[in-house]
Amino acid sequence: MYIFKAGVVGAGTMGGEIAQVITYSGLPVVMKDIDQEMLDLGMEKIRSIYQRRVDKGKMSASEMQSKLDLVTPTLTYDEFEDVDIVIEAVPEKMAIKQAVLKELEEACPEQTIFASNTSALSISEMGAATDKPHKMIGMHFFNPAHVMKLVEVIPGLDTGQETIDDVVMFTESLRKIPVVVKECPGFLVNRLLMPYLNEATKALEEGAATAAEIDQAVTAWGMPMGPFTLMDMLGIDVCGHVGEYLYEEYGERMAPAKLFFKLLEAGRLGEKSGAGFYDHPGGESAQVNEMIEALQSAGEVPTGTLFSVERLMFPLINEAALCIQENIASLTDIDMSMVAGTGMTYEGERVGPLLIADKIGLDVVLETLQELQEALGPRFRPARPIKLRVRAGHLGEKTGRGFHEHT
Ligand SMILES: NC(=O)c1ccc[n+]([C@@H]2O[C@H](COP(=O)([O-])OP(=O)(O)OC[C@H]3O[C@@H](n4cnc5c(N)ncnc54)[C@H](O)[C@@H]3O)[C@@H](O)[C@H]2O)c1
Structure with missing residues (x-):
């Protein structure tokens, strides 16, 4: 099936980026949110990504305008009657996603593919909430979507082969690299990243090394950024949700570090809240050091372990x-x-x-x-x-x- 028009639901961190990627390939996209402010921010994000291209001389102002004209921001489902695919990027809660899918079933034609940008949740469970699970699939973009080339394509138990083939082709048409991943909690990249991020946090809370020392050692080893810089960028809340879900599904080997919850309680959500593992700006944080000392003196974490x-x-x-x-x-x-x-x-x-x-x-x-x-x-x-x-x-x-x- 050829995709002539796409929909994106949720205009937040990922939704705006995904809509930009779709317009960059020349397709029209209708972007829906429930919050006008988020919709405006989503449009602003799309504009700023294109503006950077214009500033670098990679695109003319009129080309930018024609790309922006491809986006229809909306608070209703009125423009969804002819979309071939919808990518949902609403918050990472199964109940919200299932409710949105129900609304989409009412608003979209029979052939529409329902793709979810979920970071970890079950595609099969989402499909089961619809009357056409063969049209449900995971399409997991990475942040920032306009830069990152990879898209995990995740069939659920009932996803049809035609849906998989269509989404692989669609992903390629967006100039991205699709990789088909069997459904499992966290899919592939987040499943592999989480034990690494978690272990970094355990080493930190146990006093084996400081955040800056760990970040520095890991970048020297070959990662493009250290684990704490990455988690502050992704959002401590996002990492916390994924971490808890993977713990629930895989058990003890994914038991999350205690420091995550201390940061969350203190509202240190990463760069977006001005503070996470680090202060932004400022670097290493006295408040985080106090949290670590409190965990250690309460005997909640082991001490004396080594970092490598x-x-x-x-x-x-x-x-x-x-x-x-x-x-x-x-x-x-x-x-x-x-x-x-x-x-x-x-x-x-x-x-x-x-x-x-x-x-x-x-x-x-x-x-x-x-x-x-x-x-x-x-x-x-x-x-x-x-x-x-x-x-x-x-x-x-x-x-x-x-x-x-x-x-
Ligand atoms: N942030 C990341 O780095 C990242 C990376 C990959 C995947 N994801 C996944 O993408 C999805 C969205 O994450 P995000 O970080 O963009 O979230 P976000 O909180 O930035 O944005 C969510 C948006 O959804 C809107 N929304 C809420 N309920 C809605 C509804 N019923 N209908 C329409 N819009 C609704 C909100 O107003 C908000 O604009 C999640 O499933 C997340 O796991 C996030």
């Missing part, structure tokens, strides 16, 4: 190995997604976690995970695909075969 980059990165590699075991995505798609979705590099090359493990040596990864498990607990328990390969002598680059083949 491996403590953060190896749980991410381990989670990638679990995804192999569960057939969440192919080896190459996992590596490509982490490079495109997070910008990770290793020794100056853009490589994903499974190739990094091959470069380090799977025997080294296994041994380090076992040591971390002994020191810090069962969340570091090595995944079977790592153990299996080490036992078979597939140690990575040094033996010609690990997760990948090396010639």
Whole structure:
């Protein structure tokens, strides 16, 4: 099915960006919100993304105007009677999403594809709230959507093959890279990122290192920004919601760090509220240090643990190995997604976690995970695909075969 017109519901952080991406490919889009102020902010965001292109000489002012003319901002569903796809970007609450889908069923024609930009929630559960679950799919853009190339395409249990094919083609027409991911909590990129972000926060609250030291060590290792800079950018509330949901679904290995909740209680939501792990502006925060001291003196977190980059990165590699075991995505798609979705590099090359493990040596990864498990607990328990390969002598680059083949 060719997509001639799209709808976006929710004009917040993601909705405005997604509408801009759609107009950039030349398609008209109707953008709906329930709040006029958010709708205005969404339009302003689209305008400012284009304005930056004009300022850089990449686009003329009249081209910008013709792109802006493709957006219809609205508080009603009046213009949804001929949309071929709707992407919802309303808050990350199942009840809100299901209510919006019900409204969309009334407003849209039969053939309309319903895509959700959810970061982690179940697509199958959303589909079950509609009368056409074969038309329901996840279409997970990354923030900022006008920059990030990756889009996770997530079929639910009842999604039709035609819907998957249409959304893959549509994503490519938006000049993005689609990766089809089997439905699981957090999908691929957030599922792999969360244990890493969580472990960074545990190292911080346990006094193993400061936020600035951890950020600096991780960027030196090859991530484009440190975990605390990233979480402040994503929003502590967003990270907290995703973290709690993954804990609920995967259990103890994803148990969230206590400091998240202290930040949330204090309204430190990240850059958007002027303060998160860091003060913005200002850097390291006396208030966060006091929270850490309070957690430690109340005996709520262990103390005396050590920080190493491996403590953060190896749980991410381990989670990638679990995804192999569960057939969440192919080896190459996992590596490509982490490079495109997070910008990770290793020794100056853009490589994903499974190739990094091959470069380090799977025997080294296994041994380090076992040591971390002994020191810090069962969340570091090595995944079977790592153990299996080490036992078979597939140690990575040094033996010609690990997760990948090396010639
Ligand atoms: N923020 C991120 O970095 C990010 C990244 C990827 C995916 N997501 C996902 O995108 C979705 C939206 O997140 P966000 O950060 O843009 O949220 P946001 O809070 O910035 O925006 C949500 C918007 O939805 C509007 N809204 C609320 N109820 C509505 C309704 N019933 N009908 C229409 N509009 C309604 C709000 O007024 C607001 O403008 C979530 O599912 C989130 O998990 C967020």
